[in-house]
Amino acid sequence: MAAAAVRALLRPARARAPARFLLPPAPPSAGARHCAAGSQFQYIMVQKKGTKQNIGVIQLNRPKALNALCDGLMNEMKVALDLFENDPQVGAIVITGNEKAFAAGADIKEMQNSTFQECYRSNFLAGWNRVSTVRKPVIAAVNGYALGGGCELAMMCDIIYAGEKAQFGQPEILLGTIPGSGGTQRLTRAVGKSLAMEMVLTGDRISAQEAKEAGLVSKIFPVEKLLEEAISCGEKIAGNSKLVVAIAKEAVNAAFETTLSEGNKTEKRLFYATFATDDRKEGMTAFVEKRKANFKDH
Amino acid sequence: MWERPEPEGGEKPGCCAGKEELPEHLSWPSAWWQKGSQFQYIMVQKKGTKQNIGVIQLNRPKALNALCDGLMNEMKVALDLFENDPQVGAIVITGNEKAFAAGADIKEMQNSTFQECYRSNFLAGWNRVSTVRKPVIAAVNGYALGGGCELAMMCDIIYAGEKAQFGQPEILLGTIPGSGGTQRLTRAVGKSLAMEMVLTGDRISAQEAKEAGLVSKIFPVEKLLEEAISCGEKIAGNSKLVVAIAKEAVNAAFETTLSEGNKTEKRLFYATFATDDRKEGMTAFVEKRKANFKDH
Numbered sequence: 365m366a367a368a369a370v371r372a373l374l375r376p377a378r379a380r381a382p383a384r385f386l387l388p389p390a391p392p393s394a395g396a397r398h399c400a401a402g403s404q405f406q407y408i409m410v411q412k413k414g415t416k417q418n419i420g421v422i423q424l425n426r427p428k429a430l431n432a433l434c435d436g437l438m439n440e441m442k443v444a445l446d447l448f449e450n451d452p453q454v455g456a457i458v459i460t461g462n463e464k465a466f467a468a469g470a471d472i473k474e475m476q477n478s479t480f481q482e483c484y485r486s487n488f489l490a491g492w493n494r495v496s497t498v499r500k501p502v503i504a505a506v507n508g509y510a511l512g513g514g515c516e517l518a519m520m521c522d523i524i525y526a527g528e529k530a531q532f533g534q535p536e537i538l539l540g541t542i543p544g545s546g547g548t549q550r551l552t553r554a555v556g557k558s559l560a561m562e563m564v565l566t567g568d569r570i571s572a573q574e575a576k577e578a579g580l581v582s583k584i585f586p587v588e589k590l591l592e593e594a595i596s597c598g599e600k601i602a603g604n605s606k607l608v609v610a611i612a613k614e615a616v617n618a619a620f621e622t623t624l625s626e627g628n629k630t631e632k633r634l635f636y637a638t639f640a641t642d643d644r645k646e647g648m649t650a651f652v653e654k655r656k657a658n659f660k661d662h
Numbered sequence: 663m664w665e666r667p668e669p670e671g672g673e674k675p676g677c678c679a680g681k682e683e684l685p686e687h688l689s690w691p692s693a694w695w696q697k698g699s700q701f702q703y704i705m706v707q708k709k710g711t712k713q714n715i716g717v718i719q720l721n722r723p724k725a726l727n728a729l730c731d732g733l734m735n736e737m738k739v740a741l742d743l744f745e746n747d748p749q750v751g752a753i754v755i756t757g758n759e760k761a762f763a764a765g766a767d768i769k770e771m772q773n774s775t776f777q778e779c780y781r782s783n784f785l786a787g788w789n790r791v792s793t794v795r796k797p798v799i800a801a802v803n804g805y806a807l808g809g810g811c812e813l814a815m816m817c818d819i820i821y822a823g824e825k826a827q828f829g830q831p832e833i834l835l836g837t838i839p840g841s842g843g844t845q846r847l848t849r850a851v852g853k854s855l856a857m858e859m860v861l862t863g864d865r866i867s868a869q870e871a872k873e874a875g876l877v878s879k880i881f882p883v884e885k886l887l888e889e890a891i892s893c894g895e896k897i898a899g900n901s902k903l904v905v906a907i908a909k910e911a912v913n914a915a916f917e918t919t920l921s922e923g924n925k926t927e928k929r930l931f932y933a934t935f936a937t938d939d940r941k942e943g944m945t946a947f948v949e950k951r952k953a954n955f956k957d958h
Contacts, residue, residue, distance in 0.1 A: 468767050473948055475935075475944065476941075476945060483931075489928070490928075505933060523758075537905065537908055538943065538951065539944050540901050540942060541931065541935070541940045541943065542904060542927070542931050543908075543911070543931070544927065546920075548912045548923075548927050549911075549914070549915050550920070552912050552915035553915055553920070555875060557818070557846075561909065564908050565819075565897045565905055566896045577873065579875065614746030621921060649865055
């Protein structure tokens with residue numbers, strides 16, 4: 365018995381988690397590699413946090429530009445998201461900026477001289493939506509400015525937590541353009557027509573409190589507590605079955621893609637599918653036996 | 663047999679029903695100033711420091727601005743005028759302090775049959791507000807009930823006075839909303855509140871409307887109109903061309919899936935790069951100066 369306990373302690377954590385979740389697992393060194401490669405990220409900082417090191421945290425790191433999104437940053441974001449998506453240890457992802465700005469827009473200089481032809485040919489901004497295709501849950505921890513592309517980035521995430529001083533806006537109209545990464549679609553679905561039209565047509569910002577009242581963000585925290593609270597939320601989610609969490613996220617997102625009847629059908633099929641999982645059986649058995657569930661992400 | 667029968671009492675819509683009626687020496691933008699006094703149910707003027715906000719005020723105070731065919735026809739004329747006036751950048755629709763519009767004229771439809779409604783395409787023309795390409799702000803003081811609430815919801819932005827009340831009381835008359843009330847209200851305030859309002863006929867206050875997401879701002883009664891005009895001026899200060907594109911993109915959110923809506927938005931976004939105003943706006947930003955939009 366004692367020997368088994370000692371062996372269990374010595375066994376590396378990763379080996380306990382079945383490597384079957386979603387995608388073929390990265391080679392064992394991937395987890396270490398990206399931390400070592402962290403210094404090769406120029407525009408973002410990437411680390412794992414949480415008591416179980418199971419929350420992937422991506423921090424935008426262009427402080428002089430108020431984290432304005434540029435192609436380089438979004439490419440690095442894609443790499444980091446792929447890393448976390450493939451890391452079986454990671455149960456949730458948090459994206460954040462600094463206290464002053466989450467991301468205060470896109471890099472205008474990059475697109476100042478673009479023509480329609482160049483935009484269309486190069487499929488401009490097409491790769492900026494990687495966040496919206498991540499299968500693991502993503503929480504945006506927004507302190508300070510989330511404007512234009514920054515607001516759109518936050519809205520691509522599943523959950524938005526805001527610091528008390530956060531401000532949200534779509535000021536593209538002031539530059540003679542319109543939101544190009546889902547702002548008109550996601551904002552309207554979140555806050556309703558009147559406020560969305562007001563924000564998109566005037567460029568005016570709303571506060572964290574207004575954003576919560578309108579349904580854009582679900583919680584507000586003091587500035588210095590925001591990131592730890594977002595990580596806590598991630599840890600709460602990561603304590604559930606990663607497999608079933610991904611299924612749940614897919615179901616919620618279907619609500620924006622189809623009619624209520626078809627969405628209910630989709631949900632039902634996904635619900636039935638959970639009965640093919642060990643985790644569903646373990647979860648319900650644990651409930652009946654009045655004990656804590658031990659999910660295996662399988 | 664498909665023509666709508668003449669309304670009882672021979673009440674004709676005020677002002678010019680069609681462009682053909684204008685004398686040759688008058689062009690449309692100047693014409694309506696001269697003909698302005700011929701509106702019977704509404705008052706129409708341009709406001710704002712640059713006279714670029716078209717204001718339509720419902721003017722049937724004895725009927726609490728109840729919407730009738732005549733009023734909606736005049737509204738259509740006024741909206742066409744503002745849509746075609748290159749000076750106008752935004753439109754504000756308002757009532758008086760007591761009522762925005764307290765419903766539709768029940769006497770007009772009291773004796774209608776299903777056949778007459780269907781043949782005449784009853785209320786079909788009442789949605790002109792929802793097809794306007796320029797931004798429209800509803801400044802709602804007092805009652806916005808039934809057709810009045812639906813009229814406000816056709817607008818892009820709703821500003822409410824502190825005493826405003828919104829409701830869809832059609833159920834109390836044995837009918838249902840017929841100009842988008844069940845669709846726009848539900849999308850704005852969610853199922854539970856929309857069902858409650860539509861099935862009971864109960865009203866909600868301005869504060870409840872803001873909390874529910876139906877209106878975006880509340881102002882003191884006497885400040886409402888000037889604030890709505892201010893909002894219009896803020897919008898009119900941007901490129902009129904790009905504002906219309908932005909409005910089209912936001913409205914697409916109600917017509918299609920999120921994925922398709924994102925595609926639509928992307929195509930419209932690319933299209934703005936074909937405009938001079940987009941180049942001017944971004945260049946002004948980089949050069950840290952005020953943009954000088956030309957609506958082109």
